[in-house]
Amino acid sequence: MITTDILIIGAGPTGLFTVFEAGLLKLKCHLIDALPQPGGQCSEIYPKKPIYDIPAYPEILAGDLTERLLEQIKQFKPGFTLGERAETIEKQEDGSFIVTTNKGTKHQAPIIAIAGGLGSFEPRKPPIPNITNFEDKGVEYMIREPELYRDKDVVIAGGGDSALDWSIFLSDIAKSVTLVHRRNEFRGALDSVDSVQELKNIGKINLITPAEVKAIIGKEHVSGVVISKKGEEDYILDTDHFIPLFGLAPKLGPIANWGLEIEKNAIKVNNALDYQTNIPGIYAIGDVNTYPGKLKLILCGFHEATLMCQSAFQRIFPDKKYVMKYTTVGGVDGFDGTRKEAPKAVVKKIE
Amino acid sequence: MNPDVKIKITDRNGVLHEIEAPTDMAMNLMEVVRSYELAPEGTIGICGGMAMCASCQCYVNSNHELPEMGIDEDMMLAEAFHVEDNSRLGCQIQITPEMDGLEVELAPES
Secondary structure, three states: OEEOOEEEEOOOHHHHHHHHHHHHOOOOEEEEEOOOOOOOHHHHOOOOOEEOOEOOEOOEEHHHHHHHHHHHHHHHOOEEEEOOOEEEEEEOOOOOEEEEEOOOOEEEEOEEEEOOOOOEEEEOOOOOOOHHHHEOOOEOOOOOOHHHHOOOEEEEEOOOHHHHHHHHHHOOOOOEEEEEOOOOOOOOOHHHHHHHHHHHHOOOEEEEOOEEEEEEEEOOOEEEEEEEEOOOOOEEEEOOEEEEOOOEEEEOHHHHHOOOOEEOOEEEOOOOOOOEOOOOOEEEOHHHEEOOOOOOOHHHHHHHHHHHHHHHHHHHOOOOOOOOOOHHHHOEEOOOOOEEOOOOOOOOOOO | OOOEEEEEEEOOOOOEEEEEEEOOOOOEHHHHHHHOOOOOOOOOOOOOOOOOOOOOEEEEOOOOOOOOOOHHHHHHHHHOOOOOOOEEEHHHOEOOHHHOOEEEEEOOOO
């Protein structure tokens, strides 16, 4: 069991900045995110895109913003459970909550801060009618265990980096790799495109473009796919596995079933006070929440995180006297023993 | 002069909406759909309008001359689902006076 003061669900910019504001109040944080890396949309969807409305940064790349936030919070030593999706929440008798991920990792905290953005990123499933029947029976939307494909026939569909990279990787393991894409052009990194071209030339990757997988064939397990290629008649290609790699899309997911008040795919919060949800002790901050006048902006998420931490402190320590301290006055005391503070004024006499 | 244009949008439930869209607010078609709440929040414009998801895909059913497709939009549509020859990303279609009478249909959520 992982225990902490504030359990943050979502490691995007709002979730990361929460660690800083909590740290100033000496509250420890742990973050859960379905993605394998922190940064949320900023690192998953648009790391190379500039953002122009972060105060004091006339321009900053989304990926760089994530890096800076991680640097800013590192002295507060946040814990991370990455690549796992928060699945269930159970309220305990002492008022705390236990959140369990899809992989069974349990986390306990008196305060839950949902900073889940648009939800957890799930693989986009192509609209093939019977595809769900074959999930984990030859259809996999992500590659967890490359050995599964040893000496097997594999069909990969998609045109981005993951389709290219996995085609290259599996060409050494699988009996055969076929890459199917709707265009002749690929969007991936140039190196990957070149490698696939080489592997195609020496016959290690079978490239079918412009084409689409239209149907899946099999009884218990995938035995083939129907390929629809422009200008040709549809045909069956025998295969043991079909791996559609069409990127990720966010879905609110299991959080929607936590008993929270949901409106327009977002969690309703009390914006007059502290961004708490209808369940005391559970807050929602950043893009995942909604209230009158809500704007889904990173800078608004930072503000919401700050107020939320003050409220969380009062919930954890109802009897402690506290006033907010400016970092310029109080400095920053890290949980790692480091201290940042303003340099002392120098006084020198003029003779 | 009225800076609005008339646009016909068929939502994902097949309901036709005849709406007025401003040409002077630097809005694109995806934003117009959101401003009229013709698709639930969180199901359209997920990437915010960077042509990096395909949640605002629509089918253009009128013969308007549209802005040429950029490389980002083209590559995104190459990986999107339910794509037809008249598919475009709404976020890449700016509302200009030339868009008056535009008829579009929102592609299914995927």
